[in-house]
Amino acid sequence: MSKAGTPHKVEAMNLAADKAAGPATGTLMALDDLLTPALVLDAARLHTNARKMRERAEALGVALRPHMKTAKSAEVAKAALAGAKGKGLGGVTVATLREAEYFLDHGFRDITYAVCIVPKKLALVATLTAQGADLKILTDDAGVASAIAGDGRPFQVLIEIDCGEHRTGVAPDSPQLLEIAEILGRGGNVTVAGVLTHAGHSYACRSPDEMAKVAEDERAAAVAAAARLRDAGFACPTVSVGSTPTARYAKSLEGVTEMRPGVYLLGDLYQAGIGTCAVTDIAASVLASVIAHRRGENALLIDAGGLALSKDRATQALPEDQGYGLVCDMRTGTPFAGVKVTSVHQEHGHVTADAPLPFEKLPVGAKVRVLPNHVCMTAAAYDTFHVIDGQGRVTATWDRCHGW
């Protein structure tokens, strides 16, 4: 959006193009009419990814609280939570207070902010709570717990547990766990809502068996911490775990109340590389235009570079290094075999291949779609999803939040 709150011109042209079309008019717009770069969302893939994870949650007997840091979109959250059964809907998870505010503005009240809080952010948490948010915050620090307890305003606090990633969180058997709970418990208006852990090290796994093992470590750490809190007199209603790999391959979540996978909704080449989805499940891609040919070097340039694709190189660690993304046919979203973005400048992507590039199919001005390495990073650059059907026609425009 522009400074004045009206869409800027590229956005306005793309929005107008989307709106002129749409299922209602029966004249769906083609991707080729969008200005590039733009973020595209395949609705059928999204809904399939969403349904499969709801079925996983149901089978595992836990609520699903999808992590919305990837999609940052209310419409995607609705797709994620549509028709959940079993333990039903656990609300949403967010990674910033900006996301918390956005989802509250879009009617989501049950929100967990799953990054350790600092005292300066409590005023905003209190404001959002006063506006109706059922907002849970996180800490692993006794000093912060003291600040929360001493604040006087009502807060619901989860204690973060380290289940092996060693990023944030206290060990489930540590004295700090009870110390933090006791400090929080002394705050008259503070609820110890439970425990939360994230097995981020599951991303380093390379097989379903390894992911199942990390999932069991994740479960066991959260359940053990909850048991200690209950023994000490804290009800600990929430026992929250989750990452896409562990949610996909956990064998049991006994004792857990909810899981918080996120990237599964969109998928990316890293997730495909470690086996939590197939390349054909990836729902988000970047629409780009061919801006130059370098036939002598069997290369071409597109107008999606480091900002449009992100500089994430996660797949570098995998057997199949996907560069900065895999180049696909605009309409079908099918990869051109072996055609990758292999280097980027700010607004230029350099596309190469081992076999001769299909220059005739891709003249300057033609469009392609690029599957992202790490969709959380790539999508963050965009304010809008252009939603497409199976024929590559734009059926809707969904907003996203961004920044902090």
Add this chain to the structure above:
Amino acid sequence: MSKAGTPHKVEAMNLAADKAAGPATGTLMALDDLLTPALVLDAARLHTNARKMRERAEALGVALRPHMKTAKSAEVAKAALAGAKGKGLGGVTVATLREAEYFLDHGFRDITYAVCIVPKKLALVATLTAQGADLKILTDDAGVASAIAGDGRPFQVLIEIDCGEHRTGVAPDSPQLLEIAEILGRGGNVTVAGVLTHAGHSYACRSPDEMAKVAEDERAAAVAAAARLRDAGFACPTVSVGSTPTARYAKSLEGVTEMRPGVYLLGDLYQAGIGTCAVTDIAASVLASVIAHRRGENALLIDAGGLALSKDRATQALPEDQGYGLVCDMRTGTPFAGVKVTSVHQEHGHVTADAPLPFEKLPVGAKVRVLPNHVCMTAAAYDTFHVIDGQGRVTATWDRCHGW
């Protein structure tokens, strides 16, 4: 900005805090009152960087057309162009049409869009031109030149020259150069505005002598191409070169009319690493909060991760690998020796050091500033610069454009 165009709450709190302070009231706000992560701009450093480059342009006898893809800010552009002498002001350079629109909205009419155009974008170029932009576009392709010539609307076109980076552009001695000019020349409403080249390979240089050599290659390529066009009857008024390393170390720009450096305005650790600025010249930094300690591992976590800092790892190629950024004292901006962000998650930055970290100075909730690896990538995540004076007090808030 929120969907409704009003600032969202984090932004509103930060803007209100900025506004409550300000030079007029004499009660400048401290950085410690901002919510994090946030982008900080040291005004004194910016103005010094801007002045030095104006002096370079004056000494070299060329106009300065700063590339605004880095700062994406009208106020920074004003700082860049303030009081230019010699050949004076060359307007601004942009890397997206979104930036072109933003700068036009902020009163900058003379704009060069320095990424090869595609036919689908001509409608927006025409719209901006009709609204008063003196907008120059770029091509290196005969097919695109035909589309421009055949469009019928008035366009000013620069032909891109490859001076050795081999990204986009035609070789100065290639038949394509004259072919493209002749095709453009047949368009009744099209002006062949001149030639433009970018020595992006200057970033791979490691010494002033190497940069001076690339600068001479850049100059020679542009001047040779312009000479061929003039011999063929094209006036070729613009001969445009530029990158920060070549602008900094060029010995002569004879025959060149303007230069387009950009990153020099803010600086970053990569530029410091290759010697185009000092670490103490870096004007942009990310304000972050300490969110957790891991004393046993001599590590701490901050709330600036892959989105807030970018995943750019440019300094990996340099003798001093700066990780994802160098951690500095919040107020002075002075680096804590050897303290770096060495890994990132989406909203977590993992800070480590060879020597013991200053945990007592940096309790959970304390703030730091992080100098960026590659400021073009880092700044792109933010809508706002919080401008500070030499005492680390916030004196103004400057908007930035983002997206496409």
